Amino acid sequence: MKTLLSGGTVISMDPHVGDLARGDVLIEDGVIVEVAERIDAPDAERIDATDRIVMPGFVDNHRHTWQTAFRGVGADWTFPEWAVAMHGTVKPHYQPEDVYAGTLLGRLEALHSGVTTMLDWYHVAQTPQHEDAAVAALRDAPGRSIFCLGAGWGTPDPVDAAVRRVHSQLAADGLVTMALGLRGPEATSMDTVAEELKLAAELDLRTSLHVDITAGAVADLREHGLLRDTTTFVHGNGLSDEELRMLADAGSSLSISPDVELKMGFGNPMTGRALAAGLRPTLSIDDVPSVGGDMFSTMRTAFAVQRGLDGGLRSRDLLAFATVDAAASCGLDARTGSITPGKDADIILLRADDLTVFPVTDPAATVVSAGHPGLVDTVLVAGRVVKRHGVLLDVDLVALRTRLLESRNRIAAAAGIPLDGTWRPQPASE
Numbered sequence: 001m002k003t004l005l006s007g008g009t010v011i012s013m014d015p016h017v018g019d020l021a022r023g024d025v026l027i028e029d030g031v032i033v034e035v036a037e038r039i040d041a042p043d044a045e046r047i048d049a050t051d052r053i054v055m056p057g058f059v060d061n062h063r064h065t066w067q068t069a070f071r072g073v074g075a076d077w078t079f080p081e082w083a084v085a086m087h088g089t090v091k092p093h094y095q096p097e098d099v100y101a102g103t104l105l106g107r108l109e110a111l112h113s114g115v116t117t118m119l120d121w122y123h124v125a126q127t128p129q130h131e132d133a134a135v136a137a138l139r140d141a142p143g144r145s146i147f148c149l150g151a152g153w154g155t156p157d158p159v160d161a162a163v164r165r166v167h168s169q170l171a172a173d174g175l176v177t178m179a180l181g182l183r184g185p186e187a188t189s190m191d192t193v194a195e196e197l198k199l200a201a202e203l204d205l206r207t208s209l210h211v212d213i214t215a216g217a218v219a220d221l222r223e224h225g226l227l228r229d230t231t232t233f234v235h236g237n238g239l240s241d242e243e244l245r246m247l248a249d250a251g252s253s254l255s256i257s258p259d260v261e262l263k264m265g266f267g268n269p270m271t272g273r274a275l276a277a278g279l280r281p282t283l284s285i286d287d288v289p290s291v292g293g294d295m296f297s298t299m300r301t302a303f304a305v306q307r308g309l310d311g312g313l314r315s316r317d318l319l320a321f322a323t324v325d326a327a328a329s330c331g332l333d334a335r336t337g338s339i340t341p342g343k344d345a346d347i348i349l350l351r352a353d354d355l356t357v358f359p360v361t362d363p364a365a366t367v368v369s370a371g372h373p374g375l376v377d378t379v380l381v382a383g384r385v386v387k388r389h390g391v392l393l394d395v396d397l398v399a400l401r402t403r404l405l406e407s408r409n410r411i412a413a414a415a416g417i418p419l420d421g422t423w424r425p426q427p428a429s430e
């Protein structure tokens, strides 16, 4: 089956393909086969990309999707408030069906705003049924997803059995794959970190690890020979420049969640310091109770902060962080992250005729400086059209919204929290 994206403005994010002021993209059986100014393909189904910016879908490599039912409730929270609210107050009341509804609606929202690849950093684990519900939701959303099973969040120790059980259900080359969330030296012993890395290596899983604001965690891991080129470090705002160079030397990745880090007191996003250390940053959403779930605002925050700090970064850098670089951090750069012949067709079409961006003179700069989810007209994942003319296809959003509201209301009632904007979590230290 052939599809031709015809007559769009192409930002390929591939230096060999470049950008095309007017270009066609030919897709065959889900794979990009040609990108050129004009492609003659009379047998292809044609998608008119006139007045559209055609670019690779975004890659979000760190989102705790289960929290979707509580979207927006924590805009004013500090990190201790978020922790007690989400992990202490609501999480104990999550049933598998709540995990399913939150993960599915969260993944659909990400697709809706152009995130074709998303890593679900799962830490609501309690039972195999909860894990299975999250995996089922990721499978039911037509995106490319990575189920990152977080160790140490209620999963029985050791995590070995849980990881092997879920891993046996997911094909390595499917749209939903698996990663392992490490608890790291801030939360467990180096022996346990080593065991978890050994398990990940045996199953060929990439790993992800929160290091938050503490300095020294990366140096400790390096001292124990535990830095890997398959690990993505999340946040890392407390890391020294020397530790960032250690990550660069090891080939590890860094995931920055700019809005969460700024609002919750972690510090400034590390884009500039990471680049100076030779490390390509990537971007992620983290928590939708606190921040929006789209990569446009995420890029813009990171961009504005770095420009405010030292005048660094160009708009195209942000696009790279949110596409090709993040794809590499997920081990998926051979399949996604750019419009490159041979890669899967994970592509979004943005409205260039929308009044919020019109007239578009510099497409990449426009996407970063003024882009928003309302521009996302069409989304393809592995060549399958999952959103068209601004509407997600083949999903019953009315029913799903009802389901998520019921989930939220039931959990809130069980946890005794108000839903009128007056919920102020009380961390133990206050």
Ligand SMILES: [Zn+2]
Pocket (backbone or CB within 6 Å): 062, 064, 121, 210, 234, 286
């Ligand atoms: Zn996180």
